[in-house]
Each structure stands twice: as C-alpha cells, then as structure tokens.
Amino acid sequence: MKETVSDVREVNFDGLVGPTHNYAGLAHGNVASMRHGGLESDPKEAALQGLAKMKALKDAGFAQGVLPPQQRPDLGALRDLGFSGSNAQVLERAAHEAPQLLRAVCSASSMWTANAATVTPSRDAVDGRVHFTPANLQSSFHRFLEPQTTGRVLAAIFRDEARFAHHPVLPATPAFSDEGAANHTRLAATHGEAGVHLFVYGRQAFGGADRKEPKRFPARQTLEASQAIARQHGLNDAQTVFAQQHPEAIDAGVFHNDVIAVGNGPVLLYHEMAFFEEERTLEALRSKMAAPLIPVRVPLEAMSLEDAVSSYLFNSQLLSDPDGSGAMTLVVPGECQENDAVWRTIQDLLLGGNNPIGEVVVKDVKQSMRNGGGPACLRLRVVLSQAERSNLSGRVLLDDTLYGDLTAWVEKHYRDRLTPEDLADPQLAEETLTALDELTQILAIGNVYPFQLG
Known part of the structure; x- marks a missing residue:
C-alpha cells in the first residue's frame, strides 16, 4: 500500500544525559557553560529531567526517540595523549597533570543531540533514502571525541541500507568545522512534502576575508562545511539556502543558530539579529519554498540578545501538533517564564500573533540549561515515513x-552529586561502563562503545 504525505512524521531523538554530567565550563562562547563551570551537578536529576520531557511529549502524541550517551570518561583518548597504566592510574595522573583534559574526556555533551548530525529526509533525497552525516565538532576537544561513536550509534539504529544512507564525518579541520543540525533547519508545508534546507554558517574559510566575523567568540560553523553536507546528501541549489549568522549575535553568546532561530513546517521563528542579511535570507527562502514562508520575527526592542541567550526562547522545540490541524506547540525552558520581557513576548507576539503557534509548554531542564543547552539542543529531528519508522533497529522509540x-536504569546507576574533582574517581568510571553496557541491552542496539569493541 502506497504511503501518503500524512504517514510522514518528525521523530525527535533526544539524547540521554550521561552519568558523568558535570559543569566543567568547557564551551568557549557558550555563556551558560562558562558561567557555571566548577559548580556541583546532579547527573541523576539531569537524566530524569530529560526523560520527563520525552515522556510528556510522547504522551501528547508526538513521536519520540532516544539516543544513548557517549562512553565517558574516554580513557582511550587519555591513553592516546600519553597517559598509561591501569584505568585508575590514567585517571590519577590526568587529574594531577592535566585536570582540564580530564574534564574534557568526562564531558556529557553528547546529550545535546542537535549537534550529533545533519539529516536529510528521504522525501528530499534523489535516491529516496534518509541521509545522515555525523558532525565533526572539531571546534572543541571535548566534542571532537564524539563523532565516531555517534556514527556507530546512528548506523546501529538506522541500519537498513535500502532506506538509510550514512556519510563520513567531514575532515576535522577549521575549514570544515561542522556543528550538525544546530545550524540546519528544514522548512516545508508539512513534514511529508518537499522541503528547503536552511544552512546557517558563522564564517567562510576560503575567500571570506571581506566578510564580517565575530570579534569576541569564535564562529563554529563554516560555509564550506554546510556546502559539503548538502553535496553529500545530494541536495541541489533549488533545495538549499546558505545564510550567515549575525556576528554580533555570536559575540553575545549565540554559538549556534538554534540559540537565535527555530523553524518547523513553513514557520521560521527568529530574532531580528539572527541573520547577517535578514531580508536576503527571507527572500531566498520565499523564492525556493513551495509553500508560503511564515516568518515570526522578534524585534530587538521586544527582546535583547542578552535575554534571548539567558532564556533560550529560540532554543525551544517548535512542533507540529499530531492532529494534523497545522497548529504548533512551542516547548520552552522554565527560564522563559522567569524573564518578564521574554514571557511578555511569548504571550503578545507569539501566542497573540498571526501564526500557527497555539500553545506554549514550559519544561524544567535546568541541569541542561546550566551547561548551555535548552529543549532544542536535546533532540535530533529525523523526518521518517511509516515504513522507515517500522524498519528502525533496536528499541529506541x-x-x-x-x-x-530507562527511569529505573538511571535510578540504579546515576549519582545525585558530582563535582569536577569527582571525575578522577576510578569507581565512577567503572560505574559508567557498567551502566552503558546495560543500556545497550535495554535499547537492543548491539555493541557501539569502544570498551565493547575491544
């Protein structure tokens, strides 16, 4: 039986928060991460908060998936960097000689799966398959450690080669710096219809000397990386728009486009300072989209960049309601409710405006927010047909x-208190490996971690 457009749904694959969730302040340019560096974290609460958000969306009728965390601490990375001996000896020496390296190899940053990969639905691909490219995340060492395991996880879940295509990670050099779907938005009338892909970059590596770039914080995504992914996925000029992120926004702490803009269906919710060439970007989208673009613009006078970054309004999940009505739900972090200017903007401009956003749902993800990740950071959006959903491997929906x-697993294995000093505890490493081994059995995805592969 032939599938229809209505059989196609967006599945949000949220990353499980890992057992070593901590506040190490590793992400330069991420204001929240830098501000909370060194504070005590609660990995158990973080994981349960993430699961609670997933459960609430599932109960509301949205399709929800789960992705496992990375193996942390990454003892292999420490050994590659010259630390030797038993696991306990490696951890002890790293803690003494290079504590910042130890913090990096213990980072639970893979919880933000918006950075895991860039995805093109089969509806837009020439070969009719869903395409994946894991992000190289080369701009920071703690995230550079992720792509190989990410690739194995995606290949384990999206295993059917007739339906899913997996591409190699881009070269891990500054010229091809790629941060994944956090800088990619697909816009279309509905999930099942042909879409236009908006790729947002912060800098141009080749021939971009005349372009304005940020001065305070680095621009993580390059135009060249975005163009390479579009080529990998077989997207043509009529399907793509490449837009530069506003340098002033990056300098204000907008390290990814999904901190200043979010799109879903034909709706693009964005701050006035999101794009360096706002009108050119909108006109390019309008000229290539089959459906009318619905831009929802938040002006600077309504919300400062500082408020946008502190509240993460634009790092919210914008979801098409499951009833097919065309109405949308915006899932925002609790911090939005605590900021008067932001909450007023939500009520007056978003809910009171002429757009499909009909409901705002507030979720508590404070443990993630303190490290610089809101609801949208926590999920990788994958548009799938009914047949594609039925052919997923493992137990991940x-x-x-x-x-x-998963709740019982977290309660069994996670600590409720963790400081950066605790990362040297060899017992924590053993606890984590035991937990992850059990998790792969729960999710039925096979051996994906380095310690399982020998």
Missing part, C-alpha cells in the same frame, strides 16, 4: 515500558 526501564 519511546513508549511507557521503555520509559519505565
């Missing part, structure tokens, strides 16, 4: 039973 199993 959330239902009540899986939610119960």
Whole structure:
C-alpha cells in the first residue's frame, strides 16, 4: 500500500544525559557553560529531567526517540595523549597533570543531540533514502571525541541500507568545522512534502576575508562545511539556502543558530539579529519554498540578545501538533517564564500573533540549561515515513515500558552529586561502563562503545 504525505512524521531523538554530567565550563562562547563551570551537578536529576520531557511529549502524541550517551570518561583518548597504566592510574595522573583534559574526556555533551548530525529526509533525497552525516565538532576537544561513536550509534539504529544512507564525518579541520543540525533547519508545508534546507554558517574559510566575523567568540560553523553536507546528501541549489549568522549575535553568546532561530513546517521563528542579511535570507527562502514562508520575527526592542541567550526562547522545540490541524506547540525552558520581557513576548507576539503557534509548554531542564543547552539542543529531528519508522533497529522509540526501564536504569546507576574533582574517581568510571553496557541491552542496539569493541 502506497504511503501518503500524512504517514510522514518528525521523530525527535533526544539524547540521554550521561552519568558523568558535570559543569566543567568547557564551551568557549557558550555563556551558560562558562558561567557555571566548577559548580556541583546532579547527573541523576539531569537524566530524569530529560526523560520527563520525552515522556510528556510522547504522551501528547508526538513521536519520540532516544539516543544513548557517549562512553565517558574516554580513557582511550587519555591513553592516546600519553597517559598509561591501569584505568585508575590514567585517571590519577590526568587529574594531577592535566585536570582540564580530564574534564574534557568526562564531558556529557553528547546529550545535546542537535549537534550529533545533519539529516536529510528521504522525501528530499534523489535516491529516496534518509541521509545522515555525523558532525565533526572539531571546534572543541571535548566534542571532537564524539563523532565516531555517534556514527556507530546512528548506523546501529538506522541500519537498513535500502532506506538509510550514512556519510563520513567531514575532515576535522577549521575549514570544515561542522556543528550538525544546530545550524540546519528544514522548512516545508508539512513534514511529508518537499522541503528547503536552511544552512546557517558563522564564517567562510576560503575567500571570506571581506566578510564580517565575530570579534569576541569564535564562529563554529563554516560555509564550506554546510556546502559539503548538502553535496553529500545530494541536495541541489533549488533545495538549499546558505545564510550567515549575525556576528554580533555570536559575540553575545549565540554559538549556534538554534540559540537565535527555530523553524518547523513553513514557520521560521527568529530574532531580528539572527541573520547577517535578514531580508536576503527571507527572500531566498520565499523564492525556493513551495509553500508560503511564515516568518515570526522578534524585534530587538521586544527582546535583547542578552535575554534571548539567558532564556533560550529560540532554543525551544517548535512542533507540529499530531492532529494534523497545522497548529504548533512551542516547548520552552522554565527560564522563559522567569524573564518578564521574554514571557511578555511569548504571550503578545507569539501566542497573540498571526501564526500557527497555539500553545506554549514550559519544561524544567535546568541541569541542561546550566551547561548551555535548552529543549532544542536535546533532540535530533529525523523526518521518517511509516515504513522507515517500522524498519528502525533496536528499541529506541519511546513508549511507557521503555520509559519505565530507562527511569529505573538511571535510578540504579546515576549519582545525585558530582563535582569536577569527582571525575578522577576510578569507581565512577567503572560505574559508567557498567551502566552503558546495560543500556545497550535495554535499547537492543548491539555493541557501539569502544570498551565493547575491544
């Protein structure tokens, strides 16, 4: 039986927060991460908050998936950097000689799966397959450690080669710096119809000397990386728009485009300072989209860049309601409710405006927010047909039973207190490996971690 447009749904694959979730302040340019560096974290609460958000969306009728965390601490990375001996000896020496390296190899940053990869749905691909490219995340060492495991995880879940295509990570050099779907938005009338892909970059590596760039914080995504991914996925000029992120926004702490803009269906919710050439970007989208673009612009006079960054309004999830009505729900972090200017903007401009956003749902993800990641950071959007959803490998689509199993797993294995000093504890490493081994069995994805591969 032939599938219809209505059979196609967006599945949000949220990253499980890992057992070593800590505040190390590793992300330069991420204001929240830098501000909270060194504070005590609660990995158990963080993981349960993430699961609670997933469960709430699943209960509301949205398709929800789960992705596992990375293996942390990454003892292999420490050994590659010259630390030797037993696991305990490696950790002790790293803590003494290079504590910042130890913090990096313990980072739970893979929880922000918006950075895991860039995805093109089969509807837009010439070969009719869903395409994946893991992000190289070369701009920071702690995230550079992720792509190989990410690739194995995606290949384990999206295993059917007739339906899913996996591409190599881009060269891990500054010229091809790639931060994944955090700088990529697909716009279309509905998820099942042909889309236009908006790739947002911060700098141009080749021939971009005349372009304005940020002065305070680095621009992480390059135009060349975005263009390479579009080529990998077989996207043509009529399907793509490349836009430069506003340098002033990057300098204000907008390290990814999804901190200043979010799109879904034909709607693009964005701050006035999101794009360096706002009108050119909108006109390019209008000229290539089959459906009318619905821009929802938040002006600077309504919300400062500082408020946008501190509240993460634009790092919210914008979701098409499951009833097919065309209405949308915006899932925002609790910090939006605590900021008067932001909450007023939500009520007056978003809910009171002429756009499909009909409901705002507030979720508590404070443990993630303190490290610089809101609801949108926590998920990788994958548009899938019914046949593609039915051909996923493993047990990764959330239902009540899986939610119960994952909650029990977190309660069993996670600590409720962790400081950067605790990362040297060899017992923590053992606890984590035991937990992850059990998790791969719960999710039925096979051996994906280095310690499982020998």
